[in-house]
Amino acid sequence: MSITDYHAKLYAHELTRRCSSDSVEKLTSVLADAQVDLNPHQVEAALFAFRNPFSRGAILADEVGLGKTIEAGLLLSQKWAERKHRLLVIVPANLRKQWSQELSDKFNLPSVILENRSFNDMIRSGNLNPFKQEAIILCSYQFAKKMEPYIRQIQWALVVIDEAHRLRNVYKTSSKIASVIKQAVAPFPKVLLTATPLQNSLLELYGLVSIIDDYAFGDLRSFRARFTRLSNETDFTDLKERLKPICKRTLRRQVLEYIKYTNRHAIVQEFVPSDQEQKLYDLVTEYLQCPTLYALPASQRQLMTLILRKLLASSTYAISATLEGLANKLEAAAIVAEAVDTMPEDLPANLEELDELADEWDEDENASTPGQKNKLAPEQLAELRLEMAQLREFHALAKSIVRNSKGEVLLTALRKGFAAASHAQEKQGATTLQQKAVIFTESRRTQEYLFNVLQQTEFAGKVMLFNGTNTDSLSKGILQRWLEKHAGTDRISGSPSANMRAALVEHFRDDASILIATEAAAEGINLQFCNLVVNYDLPWNPQRIEQRIGRCHRYGQKYDVVVVNFLNKSNAADQRVYELLDEKFRLFNGVFGASDEVLGIVESGVDFEKRIASIYQQCRTQEQIQFEFDQLQKELEVQIVEGQRDAREKLLDNFDQEVVEKVRIQSHDYLDRFNGLLWMITQHLLGDYANFDGTAHTFTLLKNPFPKETIHPGPYRMGKAVDDVNTYRVGHPLAQRLLSRASSLQTPSAHVVFDYAGSGKNITCLQSFLGKSGWLQCCLCTVTALETEDHLVFAGVTDEGQLLDDTQCRRLFDLAGQTENTLALPGEISQRLDQQVSARRQEILTSMDNRNGRWFEVEMDKLDKWAEDRRVSLRTELEDLDDALKEARKAARMAPNLPDKLERQREIRKFETKRDEAWRNYDQASRDVDRQKDTLLDEISQRLQQATEKTTLFSLRWVLT
DSSP states (O other): OOOOHHHHHHHHHHHHOOOOTTSGGGGHHHHHHOSSOOOHHHHHHHHHHTSSTTOOEEEEOOOTTSOHHHHHHHHHHHHHHTTOOOEEEEEOGGGHHHHHHHHHHHHOOOEEEOOHHHHHHHHHTTOSOTTOSSSEEEEEHHHHHHTHHHHHTSOOSEEEESSGGGGTTTTSTTOHHHHHHHHHTTTSOEEEEOSOSOSSOHHHHHHHHHHHOTTSSSOHHHHHHHHSSOOSHHHHHHHHHHHTTTEEOOOGGGGTTTOOOOOEEEEEEEEOOOHHHHHHHHHHHHHHTSSOOSSSOGGGHHHHHHHHHHHHHHOHHHHHHHHHHHHHHHHHHHHHTBOOOSOOTTHHHHSTTHHHHHHHHGGGOOSSOTTOOOBOOHHHHHHHHHHHHHHHHHHHHHHHOOSOHHHHTHHHHHHHHHHHHHHHHHHTTOSSOOOOEEEEOSOHHHHHHHHHHHTTSTTTTSEEEEOSSOOSHHHHHHHHHHHHHTTTSTTSOSOHHHHHHHHHHHHHHHTOSEEEEOGGGTSSOOOTTOOEEEESSOOSOHHHHHHHHTTTSSTTOOSOEEEEEEEETTOHHHHHHHHIIIIISOOSSBSSSSOHHHHHHSOOHHHHHHHHHHHHHHOOSHHHHHHHHHHHHHHHHHHHHHHHHHTHHHHHOOOOHHHHHHHHHHHHHHHHHHHHHHHHHHHHHSTTTEEEETTTTEEEEOSOSOTTSOOOOEEEEESSSOOSSEEEOTTSHHHHHHHHHHHTOOOOSEEEEEESTTTOOOOGGGGGGTTOEEEEEEEEEEEESSSEEEEEEEEEEETTSOEEOHHHHHHHTTSEEEEEEEOOOOHHHHHHHHHHHHHHHHHHHHHHHHHHHHHHHHHHHHHHHHHHHHHHHHHHHHHHHHHHHHHHHHHHHTOSSHHHHHHHHHHHHHHHHHHHHHHHHHHHHHHHHHHHHHHHHHHHHHHHOOEEEEEEEEEEEEEEO
16 A cells, blocks of 8 residues: 555554543553563553552562563553653562563663662763662662662653562561662652562551552551451451552463363372381481570571571482581581671572572571670580580581482483473473473572582583572583674673573573572573473472562473472371372462462461471471471461452452453554554655565565665564574654654655555445545644643535544545645635644643543542541550540549559559540641641542643545546
8 A cells, every 4th residue: 555645644643643641542542562482461550550540550470471570661651652661670689680681671671770880880970869760770678678769760751660569568667678679769759569569467468559549558567457357347348449440450260261271180109118217317407496596696596507407308428518517516606605797608509599598588597696706604614615525526427428429310200290291391282392390499508419410310411500699600602602692692791690591591591400509599590491390409488489489480380390399208297298288278289370369378488488497396206296297287277268258469469351452452452453553654765775574574675775874774564583594663763763754754744545445445435525625724732730741633615615523534544545635724725623622622622621530530549549548547446445444543542542543643644644645646746737638638639630732743635536
């Protein structure tokens, strides 16, 4: 279809106009630009986040594997497209590179990872605030806390916080990182991403919501009083309604219509420890149960006990050096006669999740703080030396055990696992079978041991490691080859650790068979190409296990995933733990694995882990172990049943299938039209510069039409993730320059002939105008109120005086056209078209007023509820004081003698003084609430003030043939 400059100018403005936040059109250019197949629920979640123009943000809480990162990527892309480049993403440290890579690969967005070194380099180079630059800023939680003054100085267009459940305790004074981050980003729009917004208590939900909007609930006191028990349906409904505009949650079972999940199957590999291994286990267990231990810092006794049990269960190699480290610590302590105050220095390298464990367990460690020096009495020093001798014996025993029973059956487990994984692939239609397994261990030393074991088998040369540093020669070689392969491309980043992670994943996908990973790989990498997961060491935290399996069992996995778990047949406690994880948490079988409905209802993974640790620590007989696990199992069953009955999931469930289906249809239609218009503009403006193949949407650029831009001649193709040629998309520099040129084309009033007869199209609304002619005008109307919107407004009339409506005018440009001579627009016609445009513009303004009025009512309702919550909280405080005063007066009347009566009267006077002060505070606070509400109303009224602007794009005389 040949088009004119008038078509091209209209199309360009249509593709670049700003739309309202509640329209799918708002995201169309971003959807067209994204190099990923988007699902309807992801588009709906992105629209949800800022559908209400008063919105301060949202919590996107989809279940694991449903693409929360993609949803946030859409929002970041939209801000970037609007030239709002101040964008901040706060993530766990080990996810920074994954975010950077996904923003680049899927959304073509530039990003910078800020850490101490890069931050200081930028300061030295003259950038006094490295958070201010033309790229999306990625940083860790710890770095955000440390650099909070710098973050405050930037006017952020959007802040994204990933794994946001880490901030759930922000309402507690002890939660320092959460509190600092909340304050640093308080004024800016935010999106929180978390699969587990609710773990232990509804107060955590209060905490997360308060990060988004402090006016959603009154205060902690009123929330706790009304919502923490949800004892009646009214409170439940009210809480759900308040959460509805802020929190969006999609469950995997809700999207089965368009996302096909595979199953997961469990295989148990049992092993029996040797006599020497059992002896070591019994000795260390007995040691850990001693009431006093000098080798474990008092402030970290619980945590260190857990770590030693993890290492003991992993391998003799894992525990051996740690036992030696503890003995060395005692030896050093004996010299200065002071208590041990820190862990062995090499422990973090052995157990890479140590920092996160320490952070999770820190709340319950209330003994002396690390770094505190305590002098030891002579008798304590003697006990310390005896303990040191014990640890030396344990270390010697561990070191003497070369063959581990668990390691001996690894090959058997792998062969069984590969057979099951291959069977799944065959059953599901694989033409070539891939043998790939990821083995998870919690210890670096166990990882090295397993590598050496497998290098002696048929897997020699096909085994690789993945850990926090990957300083081994094999990994370095993989990185070097990867750097050479991708030299000169944006696959290589400025972060060596990020490059290493990317290189290892690619090598595993293309060349290796077995990836032995520590917990460092459990977050942040996607391994959909692998369908065998081996839990060599099984964590006690069910959320960690689900995270591990979720690396492979996620959206994009084509085959059933096989999960192999190792189980010590001689250990009753280990067997009961596995039973709970398998039967109660349903981690290892089924389509969804551990449903978040269960993980969110029962105690959080950390609390469950602590409970298991306490059973191991306290129980000394088989009978005790069985009794304690029976009790725990009963509690879990009650929690799960009650949790399903009070339906916490329903509290967060605002998934509407009809809305998602509507989004699905709209986004598909808009995308088809969007790409079609971009293609026609490209053909029209590059006619002298390129050869086109319209059937395949490909073209070969013969020469650069914009010499000042870096645009490479060669083949281009429209599409998603096209590797063999340049991917042509709206965000490509060539497309951007063409849109800019088309928008500014000179379009004087002219005679344009539209070809209906030769179009092969059936456009009913135009049939009555065949053979007729008239005049047409197109204007761009920009309205700024709560947000800025662009509207294309048409006016048209036939020579007989019949008016064309907006749709009829638009549909003319769906036909091929030809420009003939230029001519002037008659004055009376110009006046008539202007009247039509003015009438249409007034319709748009009225429609916007009505829509903004609805959003205003929602905002007012929220503020009214907030004000009432605050008043209830203040009244509750007064009522508590009144009750205390009554009790004091009653006690005074019952006092047996005059001195007691005098003392009681003094107490009454104190309560009366407090109550009088509380009344004054209530009165003042009530006025403050009203003032705050008035301030918010003033802010809203200022935003509602409209500014309009009209630009005539072109006028023309039309003929329809």
